[in-house]
Structure formats: C-alpha cells, structure tokens
Amino acid sequence: MGCSSSLPDRSTGRLGGLNNSESGGVADAKNLRVKLVLLGDSGVGKSCIVLRFVRGQFDPTSKVTIGASFLSQTIALQDSTTIKFEIWDTAGQERYAALAPLYYRGAAVAVIVYDITSPETFNKAQYWVKELQKHGSPDIVMALVGWH
Numbered sequence: 001m002g003c004s005s006s007l008p009d010r011s012t013g014r015l016g017g018l019n020n021s022e023s024g025g026v027a028d029a030k031n032l033r034v035k036l037v038l039l040g041d042s043g044v045g046k047s048c049i050v051l052r053f054v055r056g057q058f059d060p061t062s063k064v065t066i067g068a069s070f071l072s073q074t075i076a077l078q079d080s081t082t083i084k085f086e087i088w089d090t091a092g093q094e095r096y097a098a099l100a101p102l103y104y105r106g107a108a109v110a111v112i113v114y115d116i117t118s119p120e121t122f123n124k125a126q127y128w129v130k131e132l133q134k135h136g137s138p139d140i141v142m143a144l145v146g147w148h
C-alpha cells in the first residue's frame with residue numbers, strides 16, 4: 001500500500017485554532033487536547049491508519065468497524081508542548097452513515113480517507129468534505145488521505 005496525505009506542519013504552531021473548547025481542544029497552552037475523526041468508505045484503511053499512529057502496529061486481519069471506535073495518542077512537539085489526539089475511527093459502511101455526526105461534532109481535525117483506485121470511495125470522500133463544510137466545526141482542519 002502507498003499512502004499520501006497533507007497535514008499542517010505540526011512544528012509551526014499552525015494548529016493554533018485547535019486550542020478551543022468549541023472545536024474539541026482544551027487544557028492549557030502547553031497541553032492541548034484535539035478531537036480527531038476519521039471518515040471514509042468501508043475498507044479504505046481508516047482503522048489500520050489509526051492503529052499505526054497509536055500503537056505502531058499493522059494488523060492485516062483488521063475487522064470492519066462497528067459503529068465507531070475510540071483511541072487516543074499523545075505526541076510531544078519540539079518545544080515540549082503536548083497534543084493529546086482523541087481519535088474517533090468511524091465505521092465506513094453505509095448503514096452507519098447516520099451516526100457520523102455524533103463523532104465529527106466538535107472535531108478539530110477530520111482525516112478523510114479514500115482508495116485512489118476506486119472512484120466510489122473518492123465520491124464518498126467528497127461527500128464527507130461537503131458534509132463537514134455544512135455541519136462540522138467552522139474552523140475544522142481537514143486532511144484528505146489517498147490510499148492504494
């Protein structure tokens with residue numbers, strides 16, 4: 001698999017807007033809390049991305065997510081600021097789509113994942129971008145991840 005993504009440079013402080021309780025981030029200037037949600041079609045690798053980020057592991061037998069799952073990961077920046085990511089990994093199957101607002105509400109960051117060989121998954125990614133533009137936090141940071 002290859003993976004490309006575009007995220008703000010985490011060492012430049014461009015995540016400044018995230019330290020805001022309305023967009024899921026609180027605590028003090030040195031210890032930020034960021035709510036992050038993953039969205040995208042079923043099977044595009046969302047759970048694998050989260051598992052890699054949180055535990056450094058890859059599980060090729062990764063199961064379909066039911067509803068959503070929650071994990072967290074804290075990272076330290078060069079200036080010793082810490083960011084605790086509170087991660088909601090949503091289920092991509094259509095039957096769970098109605099639950100998504102529960103998980104993206106108040107999220108400061110959304111990672112939207114698609115498979116670059118599958119137009120349907122890209123359509124779904126576009127759908128999530130529009131949905132978040134309409135109903136997500138106004139200052140949400142979105143990252144589009146293309147997977148293959």
Ligand SMILES: Nc1nc2c(ncn2[C@@H]2O[C@H](COP(=O)(O)OP(=O)(O)OP(=O)(O)O)[C@@H](O)[C@H]2O)c(=O)[nH]1
Binds near residue numbers: 040043091
């Ligand atoms: N070879 C390879 N397979 C991968 C990689 N990432 C994910 N997969 C496979 O892709 C399948 C789906 O991955 P998941 O992370 O469970 O997909 P998901 O987007 O969370 O799917 P839902 O839970 O249904 O929303 C699994 O069978 C993984 O083994 C990767 O980096 N390499």
